[in-house]
Structures are given as structure tokens and as C-alpha cells.
Amino acid sequence: MPIKNALASVAVSNLTSSVPWYERLLGRAADAMPVPEVAEWKFERGGWLQVYQSKGRAGSSSVTLAVSNLAEQIAELDKLGIDPGPQMNSAKVKVVMIKDPDGNSIAFSEAMDPGTAQ
Numbered sequence: 001m002p003i004k005n006a007l008a009s010v011a012v013s014n015l016t017s018s019v020p021w022y023e024r025l026l027g028r029a030a031d032a033m034p035v036p037e038v039a040e041w042k043f044e045r046g047g048w049l050q051v052y053q054s055k056g057r058a059g060s061s062s063v064t065l066a067v068s069n070l071a072e073q074i075a076e077l078d079k080l081g082i083d084p085g086p087q088m089n090s091a092k093v094k095v096v097m098i099k100d101p102d103g104n105s106i107a108f109s110e111a112m113d114p115g116t117a118q
Contacts, residue, residue: 005046005047005048006047006048007047007048007049007050008047008048008049008050008063008064009049009050009051009052009061009063010049010050010051010052010061010063010100010104010106011052011053011054011057011058011059011060011061011102011104012051012052012053012054012058012100012101012102012104013053013055013058013059013102014053014055015036015037015038015039015051015052015053017101018039018051018053018100018101018102019039019051021100021101022039022041022049022051022100024080025080025082025100025106026041026049027076028041030051037052037053037054038050038051038052038053039051039052045066049063049065058102058103058104059102059103059104060104061104061105062104062105062106062107063104063105063106063107064095064106064107064108064109065106065107065108065109066109066110066111067108067109067110068110069110070087070094070095070096070108070109070110073096073108073110074087074096074108077096077098077108082098083098084096084097084098084108085097085098090112091112091113092111092112092113093109093110093111093112093113094109094110094112095107095108095109095110096108
């Protein structure tokens with residue numbers, strides 16, 4: 001059976017306090033809250049980010065969000081008071097990495113090579 005899509009998930013210690021942080025980061029409210037412990041954002045190419053409450057797993061997640069312009073994303077992070085840290089560049093990709101309040105890693109990535117996932 002072929003895989004049709006992917007869902008990235010991030011475990012947080014408290015969904016009630018994490019959802020506003022992710023709303024600021026993503027610039028909008030969650031698209032769905034299918035159960036009380038889960039908030040979901042859908043992206044234009046079909047992928048989803050799921051933020052869910054799990055105190056035991058909080059802080060151990062990592063997700064990469066593809067952006068079309070990393071410089072614009074860095075400027076937006078600066079406006080939000082989030083330090084994007086050093087930018088990492090290669091011939092195929094440009095990346096910055098931030099941490100959410102629980103310590104989960106969130107990478108923002110701009111593909112430079114058309115063969116790289118976008």
C-alpha cells in the first residue's frame with residue numbers, strides 16, 4: 001500500500017500553554033483539535049503538524065518545516081523574539097533551528113536544490 005502523506009508530531013508538556021506559542025510561530029490558529037490533547041495545522045502541500053500533550057515525551061521531538069524563503073522566516077522569528085541561531089548552508093539546503101518552550105527542535109529549511117524535499 002503506497003503512503004499518501006506524512007504527519008509530523010511534537011510532544012509538549014501542556015497543550016493549553018503550547019498552542020498559543022505555536023499559533024504565534026505559525027501565524028494562525030490550529031486547523032483542527034480532533035481530541036482535547038491534540039492541535040493540528042495543515043500546510044498548503046498537504047503535510048500536517050500535530051502538537052500533542054505527552055509529559056513523558058515532551059522536549060524530545062524534532063520537526064523540519066519547509067519554507068520558500070529562509071531570510072523572510074528569520075525576519076519573522078526576530079519579530080517574535082525567537083533567536084534563530086546560526087544559519088547552516090549547503091549547496092542543497094539552508095536551515096535554522098529553534099527550540100519550543102519544552103525544548104523540542106524545530107528546523108526551518110529552504111531547499112536550494114530542486115531534488116530536495118520541499
